[in-house]
Amino acid sequence: MTQIEHFEVIIIGGSYAGLSAGMALGRSLRKVLIIDGGKPCNWQTPHSHNFLTQDGSTPKEITEIAKDQVAKYDTVRFYEGLAIGSKKVDNGFDITTNRGDTFHTNKLILATGIKDLMPKTDGFSECWGITVVHCPYCHGYEIRNQKTAIMANGDTAIHLASLVKNLTKDITILTEGKSSLDGQQLQKLINHEIKIIEKEISAIEHEAGKLKNIRFKDGAVEAFDAAYASIPFESNTIIPNELGCQFTEQGYIEVDEMGKTTVDGVFACGDCSTMMRSLATAVYKGNIAGVFINHELTQESF
CATH class of the missing domain: 3.50.50.60 (FAD/NAD(P)-binding domain)
Known part of the structure; x- marks a missing residue:
């Protein structure tokens, strides 16, 4: 039987919110896996604005800087692929990917963003x-x-x-x-x-x-x-539904001020959990989620 690799935290989504959470956790020496498919919703946007120190940079430039900085923390690993399934198990969650891999984690962060549903209007x-x-x-x-x-x-x-x-x-x-x-x-x-x-x-x-x-x-x-x-959207993944996360009336994952969902051990941050859709908000919410997951892990082991 193949042994499933264990992480303290898995982050599904490696854009701004996920990377921000990863940095906070990496700085606390947590063993983290960031799973990302490399297709952010703002890939077509030519420049990002209203984010202090990066006003006018392209989304790709900001992401590359962020990823390079997070990668310097040795306990954080990156996995290129899509998380397609989840299961609540003893002491955490098993996450499966489209590449056939399964990973175990004590805590889970959903930083999966949202998918804009474009009207059929030409252009x-x-x-x-x-x-x-x-x-x-x-x-x-x-x-x-x-x-x-x-x-x-x-x-x-x-x-x-x-x-x-x-x-x-x-x-x-x-x-x-x-x-x-x-x-x-x-x-x-x-x-x-x-x-x-x-x-x-x-x-x-x-x-x-x-x-x-x-x-x-x-x-x-x-x-x-x-x-x-103003166009409708849907979730990028079925994982919050599989785990039983509650959603708001607007369709966002329901979280408290710390980013905790209604499922113990599962946090959410970024566009999937707030209507405040901006880089600055995603980075802030990701940082908060990372900090409070570290707090939970600390309290459980101390």
């Missing part, structure tokens, strides 16, 4: 993260003072419009069908000279991800420089 996915974006804090400064669309309806449209209004005066809300905005919301838009188009979108015309026009199903075309969109 949308090619522009996502470049000129069709999700967050004014991450991207708004770079597309300031440009003719901007907000592809949303109802409360989401109003929320985005309130944030974007300080970045550009030329805003149009595209409700992609009949507006669900109420009278008070419509009056706010009128007061701020924000236009509404209630037509369905058929395509986004672009050049290498740079938005040029939005084409509607009735044949009309409107020129835009940039757009915000």
